[in-house]
Amino acid sequence: MTEPGLAVIGAGPAGLAATLAAAARGIRVTLIDSATEAGGQFYRQPAPGLGARRPQALHHQWRAWERLRDGLRAHVQAGTVRQVTDHHVWFVERRDTVGFAVHALTGPEQEQPAEIRATAVLLATGGYEKVLPFPGWTLPGVVTAGGAQAMLKGGLVLPGRTAVVAGTGPLLLPVATGLAAAGATVAALVDSADPKSFVRRSRALAGRPVKVAEGAQYAGQLLRHRVRTLLHHTVVAAHGAERLEAVTIAALDRDGRLRQDTRRRLVCDTLAVSHGMLPHTDLADALGCRVDGTDVYVDDEQRTDVPGVWAAGETTGIGGAALSLTEGHIAGRSIAARLAGRAPDPGEWAAAARTRAGLRAFFTAVDSVYVPPAHWAEQVTDGTVVCRCEEVSAGAVREAVRELGAGDLRTVKLLTRAGMGWCQGRVCGPGVAGVAGCAESAGRRPFARPVPLGVLARAGETEDQ
Amino acid sequence: MNPLELVRAEPGPAFTVTLDGREIEALPGQTVAAALWTAGVTSWRTTRGEGRPRGIFCGIGVCFDCLVTVNDRPNQRACLMPLQPGDAIRTQEGTGHDD
Ligand SMILES: Cc1cc2nc3c(=O)[nH]c(=O)nc-3n(C[C@H](O)[C@H](O)[C@H](O)COP(=O)(O)OP(=O)(O)OC[C@H]3O[C@@H](n4cnc5c(N)ncnc54)[C@H](O)[C@@H]3O)c2cc1C
Numbered sequence: 001m002t003e004p005g006l007a008v009i010g011a012g013p014a015g016l017a018a019t020l021a022a023a024a025r026g027i028r029v030t031l032i033d034s035a036t037e038a039g040g041q042f043y044r045q046p047a048p049g050l051g052a053r054r055p056q057a058l059h060h061q062w063r064a065w066e067r068l069r070d071g072l073r074a075h076v077q078a079g080t081v082r083q084v085t086d087h088h089v090w091f092v093e094r095r096d097t098v099g100f101a102v103h104a105l106t107g108p109e110q111e112q113p114a115e116i117r118a119t120a121v122l123l124a125t126g127g128y129e130k131v132l133p134f135p136g137w138t139l140p141g142v143v144t145a146g147g148a149q150a151m152l153k154g155g156l157v158l159p160g161r162t163a164v165v166a167g168t169g170p171l172l173l174p175v176a177t178g179l180a181a182a183g184a185t186v187a188a189l190v191d192s193a194d195p196k197s198f199v200r201r202s203r204a205l206a207g208r209p210v211k212v213a214e215g216a217q218y219a220g221q222l223l224r225h226r227v228r229t230l231l232h233h234t235v236v237a238a239h240g241a242e243r244l245e246a247v248t249i250a251a252l253d254r255d256g257r258l259r260q261d262t263r264r265r266l267v268c269d270t271l272a273v274s275h276g277m278l279p280h281t282d283l284a285d286a287l288g289c290r291v292d293g294t295d296v297y298v299d300d301e302q303r304t305d306v307p308g309v310w311a312a313g314e315t316t317g318i319g320g321a322a323l324s325l326t327e328g329h330i331a332g333r334s335i336a337a338r339l340a341g342r343a344p345d346p347g348e349w350a351a352a353a354r355t356r357a358g359l360r361a362f363f364t365a366v367d368s369v370y371v372p373p374a375h376w377a378e379q380v381t382d383g384t385v386v387c388r389c390e391e392v393s394a395g396a397v398r399e400a401v402r403e404l405g406a407g408d409l410r411t412v413k414l415l416t417r418a419g420m421g422w423c424q425g426r427v428c429g430p431g432v433a434g435v436a437g438c439a440e441s442a443g444r445r446p447f448a449r450p451v452p453l454g455v456l457a458r459a460g461e462t463e464d465q
Numbered sequence: 466m467n468p469l470e471l472v473r474a475e476p477g478p479a480f481t482v483t484l485d486g487r488e489i490e491a492l493p494g495q496t497v498a499a500a501l502w503t504a505g506v507t508s509w510r511t512t513r514g515e516g517r518p519r520g521i522f523c524g525i526g527v528c529f530d531c532l533v534t535v536n537d538r539p540n541q542r543a544c545l546m547p548l549q550p551g552d553a554i555r556t557q558e559g560t561g562h563d564d
């Protein structure tokens with residue numbers, strides 16, 4: 001048998017913090033990520049070949065990144081951490097005798113299998129964006145806000161010259177300022193959040209002065225780049241033949257319906273849009289971990305309810321990079337103690353636990369402010385494609401509900417094929433549920449990545465069986 | 466200002482790849498999608514059903530909107546795949562298979 005230790009899946013803020021905390025306490029860590037570099041979404045770096053001499057120009061909190069990066073380097077050099085890049089984990093298998101087998105795909109086409117053994121696993125796979133459908137959202141030039149950010153941070157490219165940033169959520173701020181700083185004209189930042197709900201939540205929000213200062217910093221940058229911010233507004237439609245040419249926006253009334261007289265058209269070649277984020281829960285699901293709503297359940301030590309499996313960062317609920325770092329730190333300490341056969345002393349991480357509690361409360365308040373317009377589904381015309389992969393229209397989904405009696409997402413899927421394509425419903429899930437008027441359920445997917453059948457067939461055959 | 470100037474990039478030497486036979490330039494480390502965006506191309510496939518144009522949507526490998534044929538292999542995610550000198554990118558129609 002090999003000498004397995006901890007396998008950390010995901011090298012974002014959560015995975016990095018956990019790796020450093022565990023390795024510093026004598027645990028052997030294998031840090032696995034599908035990307036070529038560590039950093040995750042928040043600390044995404046330009047590809048080394050691009051020779052960025054001031055990558056921090058695209059970043060906030062560069063110091064924190066430098067500390068994580070240097071710490072990782074030192075551990076890799078010392079042999080306490082093995083960093084495994086370009087590995088797409090599709091399944092984590094529980095083995096009674098030797099803990100876990102982490103199954104990944106690697107190679108340029110991601111078709112070569114790889115297996116990593118571990119006695120404990122930390123799921124730190126982060127999240128991805130939620131975008132609700134509207135007419136024109138499939139046009140080239142319409143991208144997710146985070147996607148625009150990822151392409152900018154990683155590839156140093158812009159999708160076009162004139163952008164509208166729209167939807168709702170705190171992510172819109174770094175994206176609008178990032179695009180503007182990199183030379184795009186940002187015609188408007190359109191957020192459906194109601195300024196009145198900021199006031200109602202002001203106590204909870206003011207409880208995190210650092211976060212409020214961060215917001216003020218963004219506000220200053222928006223001013224400097226002359227980005228018009230339209231609160232309580234929404235995108236109604238994107239227009240164009242072969243690619244995006246303009247968007248129509250409108251103000252919302254008190255009930256979250258369009259104020260028809262306020263419609264106006266903005267010329268743009270890019271629409272960066274986001275309605276929030278969703279945690280990656282596939283690996284946890286397949287392991288049998290409890291998932292509450294959309295979030296992987298964890299206890300105070302960041303343990304899931306499956307022995308040997310921890311989770312940290314946005315996998316356990318959306319809350320930004322600082323919360324991910326804190327959760328990773330606690331998870332790493334807990335794992336180090338548990339793998340050494342003792343119960344950890346939570347007193348060791350009391351400060352981190354306070355930060356975690358504060359940030360979770362802050363993001364609960366944030367979540368209640370940044371909500372999509374209450375009646376967004378009414379704007380989705382019957383001809384609008386809601387499932388991008390299988391090209392299922394809103395009309396077809398409505399017909400399945402109205403004529404065929406589909407009452408839940410699964411039945412809608414079986415009747416319309418919505419959610420059966422390449423992305424396995426990750427992108428269309430919330431949109432289809434909203435249009436169908438049924439509950440948004442966490443998708444149950446057997447694997448976190450598409451797996452070639454040959455790899456699947458061989459995955460069970462291992463050397464020690 | 467452009468993104469390369471913003472971070473004071475000094476990229477390694479550019480190299481050539483082809484898009485449907487036409488030569489385009491790519492920088493070391495760029496993905497298929499980044500090179501295509503630089504060349505002003507934002508869509509490189511049509512959908513299986515309605516033949517509608519698509520390109521990048523999520524930018525991080527989740528949505529599969531950016532599928533493209535690279536060196537005769539269809540259905541590669543352009544947002545994840547780094548380019549090598551001489552790579553032949555082809556826009557992809559439908560499944561990308563000759564069916
Ligand atoms: C596209 C995008 C861009 C964002 N940009 C910003 C930003 O600019 N500013 C900001 O404040 N917040 C941004 N966010 C929010 C961001 O998610 C968090 O603030 C933070 O990065 C979360 O940290 P994390 O460690 O939980 O996960 P992440 O940083 O998301 O890290 C997760 C890591 O896990 C890897 N991974 C996931 N699944 C697998 C798998 N199956 N196999 C192998 N590896 C896997 C990913 O490659 C990734 O590196 C962005 C989010 C997204 C989706």
Ligand code: FES
Pocket residue numbers: 520521522523524525526527528529530531532542543544545
């Ligand atoms: S853009 Fe979504 S997978 Fe490439």
